[in-house]
Amino acid sequence: MRLNSALTFIFLFVSAALSGPLREKDQSWVPNLVKKSTNGASDDVYYNYLLAGAYWEETNGTFTFATATFNVPVPSGQHGYAVWVGIDGITCNSWFTAGISSSVTDGKITYLAWSEWADDKQYLPNLAIAPGDVIRASLNAPSATSGVAILENLTNGRTVVQPFDAAQPLCRRIAAWSAEIQANASIPFDTVKITNARAYGPSSQRVYEAAGAQKLEISQKNGVVMASVSTEGSSVTIHRVQ
Ligand SMILES: *[C@@H]1O[C@H](CO)[C@@H](O)[C@H](O)[C@H]1NC(C)=O
Numbered sequence: 315m316r317l318n319s320a321l322t323f324i325f326l327f328v329s330a331a332l333s334g335p336l337r338e339k340d341q342s343w344v345p346n347l348v349k350k351s352t353n354g355a356s357d358d359v360y361y362n363y364l365l366a367g368a369y370w371e372e373t374n375g376t377f378t379f380a381t382a383t384f385n386v387p388v389p390s391g392q393h394g395y396a397v398w399v400g401i402d403g404i405t406c407n408s409w410f411t412a413g414i415s416s417s418v419t420d421g422k423i424t425y426l427a428w429s430e431w432a433d434d435k436q437y438l439p440n441l442a443i444a445p446g447d448v449i450r451a452s453l454n455a456p457s458a459t460s461g462v463a464i465l466e467n468l469t470n471g472r473t474v475v476q477p478f479d480a481a482q483p484l485c486r487r488i489a490a491w492s493a494e495i496q497a498n499a500s501i502p503f504d505t506v507k508i509t510n511a512r513a514y515g516p517s518s519q520r521v522y523e524a525a526g527a528q529k530l531e532i533s534q535k536n537g538v539v540m541a542s543v544s545t546e547g548s549s550v551t552i553h554r555v556q
């Protein structure tokens with residue numbers, strides 16, 4: 315059950331990214347996902363070759379808002395990566411995400427801000443990104459079919475808002491914070507730290523933080539972890555292991 319859920323999650327986000335800034339067009343892939351034994355711990359860990367981060371899964375309608383803060387990544391090596399906040403995926407066949415991507419072409423690094431709701435992918439060129447900027451990405455989905463993605467440069471206070479309307483219905487039962495690499499590439503960072511990772515619902519009665527969420531770690535060979543994840547309070551820390 316969990317495995318199927320997580321496979322769907324990987325599938326949806328990978329499909330979503332196929333035409334995106336990070337992924338080559340028509341790149342073929344097969345998720346290779348392994349659930350790590352957690353000896354009864356509640357925060358299960360799943361290995362895969364693409365995503366490192368944390369997510370909560372509750373019931374439909376739980377999440378109407380998700381947010382996190384992170385630095386603009388300077389990739390090391392030949393590949394870029396993305397950092398994003400998401401609502402849904404996993405057991406829901408729609409999703410809403412916002413974040414930033416870096417890519418490397420002939421040694422030149424470019425940065426991009428974007429958001430997407432299912433197949434509707436929007437680039438946000440008005441938020442020119444510079445390495446070292448502190449970015450906050452937030453998603454507000456007051457209804458299942460409309461909402462706004464908000465990307466802010468906290469370094470200078472500039473904000474870009476991308477509305478979505480009459481979009482493919484969300485379930486609003488997943489909240490996720492993640493770094494995404496190019497499939498099977500080496501890990502292009504030492505550490506990604508996502509902070510202020512929070513999500514809540516219409517009543518705001520419970521604020522979900524990163525601590526206690528399920529984890530996604532990157533492993534390209536079964537059991538050999540390349541990027542590990544730890545959570546504490548509202549922080550998700552992703553480390554290159556090798
Ligand atoms: C990545 O590696 C996995 C596991 O070895 C493999 O199944 C998959 O096809 C690879 N994907 C890409 C896009 O190279």
Ligand SMILES: *[C@@H]1O[C@H](CO)[C@@H](O)[C@H](O)[C@H]1NC(C)=O
Pocket residue numbers: 441442443444447467469470471472
């Ligand atoms: C963010 O703010 C810093 C400081 O003002 C600036 O150097 C950088 O270019 C800004 N980036 C964006 C996205 O506007």
Ligand SMILES: *[C@@H]1O[C@H](CO)[C@@H](O)[C@H](O)[C@H]1NC(C)=O
Pocket residue numbers: 374458483484485
């Ligand atoms: C959750 O929401 C989705 C999308 O609207 C819907 O397809 C699904 O049936 C809902 N599930 C439950 C258990 O209500």
